[in-house]
Amino acid sequence: MNDFSVHRIIGRGGFGEVYGCRKADTGKMYAMKCLDKKRIKMKQGETLALNERIMLSLVSTGQDCPFIVCMTYAFHTPDKLCFILDLMNGGDLHYHLSQHGVFNESEMKFYAAEVILGLEHMHRRYIVYRDLKPANILLDEHGHVRISDLGLACDFSKKKPHASVGTHGYMAPEVLSKGTAYDSSADWFSFGCMLYKLLKGHSPFRQHKTKDKHEIDRMTLTMNVELPDSFSKELKSLLEGLLQRDVDKRLGCKGNGADEVKEHPFFAGIDWQQVYLQKYTPPLIPPRGEVNAADAFDIGSFDEEDTKGIKVKVILYKAG
Numbered sequence: 001m002n003d004f005s006v007h008r009i010i011g012r013g014g015f016g017e018v019y020g021c022r023k024a025d026t027g028k029m030y031a032m033k034c035l036d037k038k039r040i041k042m043k044q045g046e047t048l049a050l051n052e053r054i055m056l057s058l059v060s061t062g063q064d065c066p067f068i069v070c071m072t073y074a075f076h077t078p079d080k081l082c083f084i085l086d087l088m089n090g091g092d093l094h095y096h097l098s099q100h101g102v103f104n105e106s107e108m109k110f111y112a113a114e115v116i117l118g119l120e121h122m123h124r125r126y127i128v129y130r131d132l133k134p135a136n137i138l139l140d141e142h143g144h145v146r147i148s149d150l151g152l153a154c155d156f157s158k159k160k161p162h163a164s165v166g167t168h169g170y171m172a173p174e175v176l177s178k179g180t181a182y183d184s185s186a187d188w189f190s191f192g193c194m195l196y197k198l199l200k201g202h203s204p205f206r207q208h209k210t211k212d213k214h215e216i217d218r219m220t221l222t223m224n225v226e227l228p229d230s231f232s233k234e235l236k237s238l239l240e241g242l243l244q245r246d247v248d249k250r251l252g253c254k255g256n257g258a259d260e261v262k263e264h265p266f267f268a269g270i271d272w273q274q275v276y277l278q279k280y281t282p283p284l285i286p287p288r289g290e291v292n293a294a295d296a297f298d299i300g301s302f303d304e305e306d307t308k309g310i311k312v313k314v315i316l317y318k319a320g
Contacts, residue, residue, distance in 0.1 A: 003023070003024035003025070004021045004022065004023055004024065004030070004032065004084065005021060005022045005024060006019050006020075006021045006032060007019060007020040007021060007022065008020055010031065010089075013033075014039075014043065014045070015035040015036060015039050015040050015043065015045055015048075015049060016033065016034045016035040016036045016039065016080070017033075017034055018031055018032065018033045018034070019031070019032045019034065020032075020087065021084070029087045030072065030084045030085060030086065030087050031069075031084075031085045031086065031087045031088070032082055032083070032084055032085075033082065033083040033085055034080045034081070034082045035049050035080065035081040035082070035083075036079065036080060037076075037079055037080065037081060038079070040081070048151055049081060049151075051151065051153070051154075052083075052149075052150050052151040052153075053074060053081075053083065054155070055127060055150040055151075055153040055154075055155070056070070056071035056074070056083060056085075056150055057071065057074075058125050058127060058155065059121065059122060059125060059127065059150065060072070065117070065118060065121035066117075066144070066146075066276070066278060067114050067115065067117050067118030067121070067144075067145055067146055067147060068118050068121060068122070068146060068147045068148075069085050069086050069088060069138060069146045069147065069148040069149075070085070070086055071083050071084065071085055072084045072085070072086070086146065088138035088139065088140050088146050088148065089140075089141055089286070090138065090139030090140050090141055090142075090143060090286035091138070091139055091286055092134065092135050092136070092137055092138050092139070092148075093111065093134035093135070093137040093139070093145075093198065094133070094134040094135035095135075096139070096284060096286075097134055097197070097198065097201065100284060101201075102198065102199055102200060102201045103198045103199060103283070104199075105199070105231075105232060105235055106283070107198075107283035107284070108195055108198045108199055109266070109267070109270075110280060110282060110283055111137065111145055111198065111283075112191075112195055112267075113267065113270055113272075113275045113280070114144060114145040114275060114278075115132075115137065115145060115147065115191065115194075116191075116258055116261055116262060117258075117272070117275060117276055118145070118146070118147040119132075119147075119184075119187050119188075119191065119258060120257065120258035122147075122153070122184075122187075123184040123187070123257055123258065126155055126156050126157035127153050127154065127155055127156070128153065128154050128156055128161065128182070128183055128184050128186055128187055129147065129150070129152075129153050129187050129190075130152045130153060130154060130161075130165055130166050130175070130186060130187070130190075131149065131151075131152040131153075131165075131166050131167060131170075131190075132147070132170060132187055132190035132191055132193075132194050133167050133170050133190070133193075133194055133197070134194060134197055134198065136148050136149050137194075139282075139284070139286055141286060141288065142278075142282060142285065143282025143283070143284050143285045143286060144278050144282055152165050152166060156183045156184070160181035160182060160183050161181070161182065162178075162179055162180055162181045162182070164176055164177075164178060166186075166190070168213045168216045168217060169193060169203030169205050169206045169216050169220070170190045170193045170194065170203065171186070171189075171190070171217070171220065172185065172186040172188075172189035172190060172220075172247075173189070173220060173221050173245045174186060174247055176217050176220060176221055177221075182247070184252075184253075184257065185247045185250060185252070185253040187252075188242055188250055188251060188252035188253060188261065189242060189243060189244075189250065191242055191252075191261075192204075192238075192239050192241075192242025192243040193205070193243070195238075195239065195242070196225070196239060196243075199231070199235075200228075203216070204225040204239075204243065205219040205220045205223060205225075206219075207219065221245070225239070225240075225243050227239055227240070232266075234264075234265045234266040234268075235266055237264070237265065237266065238251070238261075238264050238265075238266040241264065242261075251264065
C-alpha cells in the first residue's frame with residue numbers, strides 16, 4: 001500500500017482536476033490527475049478516459065522516455081479515477097510563447113530536438129500522438145520538455161485509425177480527410193505546424209488570426225505554406241518537408257521515421273545522445289517558486305482545505 005498526500009490544485013480539465021501530491025514514503029512530488037467518474041459518464045467520456053490510461057501504460061512500460069510525461073501509478077476511489085504522473089512545474093510552451101514572445105531558430109531547435117525523441121519513443125511503440133501543439137509541451141524545472149496529455153493518442157499496431165481528431169491548425173490533411181487511414185505520419189505534419197507556431201506565433205494555416213475552424217481546415221487541405229525570407233535555407237527545407245500534404249513525400253514518412261528528421265541539415269551538428277541525456281542547455285529556465293501558467297491556470301475559485309491531508313491507499317497499478 002502506498003500513501004499520497006494531496007496538496008494544491010495545479011490544473012483543471014474537462015473531466016477533473018490535477019493536483020500536486022507527495023508520496024509519503026519517499027517524499028517525492030508528483031502530479032495527480034483525478035478524473036471524476038460522474039463527469040466522465042455524463043459527458044460519455046469513458047472511452048477517452050480508458051484510452052489515456054492505456055496509452056500512459058504503453059509509453060511508461062520498459063525504458064522511460066525523458067521527454068514524455070510518464071505514469072507511475074494508477075488507482076481509483078469510489079468517485080475518482082486517478083493517474084500519478086511526473087510533476088512538471090515549468091509551464092507549457094504555449095504559456096511561455098505568450099510571455100517570452102516567439103523563439104529564434106536556435107531556441108526552437110532545442111525544443112524540436114527533444115520533442116523528436118519523444119515522438120520517436122511513441123512511434124516505436126506504434127502510438128500516434130495526434131495532438132502535438134505548444135500547449136501540450138510541458139517544461140520541467142530545468143527547462144527540458146515533456147510531451148503531455150495522451151488522451152487522443154492511438155495504438156496503430158493492429159489497425160490504423162481514421163478518425164478526425166486533434167486541434168485545428170495542427171491536424172494533418174490525412175486526419176482531416178474522413179475515412180482516410182493514417183499512422184505516425186500525422187505527427188510529423190503536426191510537428192511542422194508546431195515549429196512554425198514557435199517561430200511566428202500562429203499556425204501556418206491560421207491566416208489573419210481567423211478562428212473559423214472550417215477555414216483553417218480548408219487551408220490545411222489546399223494551401224501551400226509561404227515561408228518568410230527571414231527563415232534560413234535549412235529551416236525552410238525542414239518545414240517544407242514536414243508540411244508536405246502528400247504523405248509519401250513528407251519528411252519522417254519515407255520509411256525511416258524519426259531518423260529522417262534527425263538527419264535533416266537543419267539539425268547538423270546535433271549530438272542526439274547528448275540530447276537524450278539532456279546535456280544541452282535549455283534556452284529558457286522557468287522561474288523557481290512561481291506558477292508558470294496563466295492566471296491560476298484558469299483554475300477558478302478553489303479552497304485548498306478541500307484536499308489538504310487527503311490520504312489515498314487504493315493502488316491498483318504500478319508501471320514497470
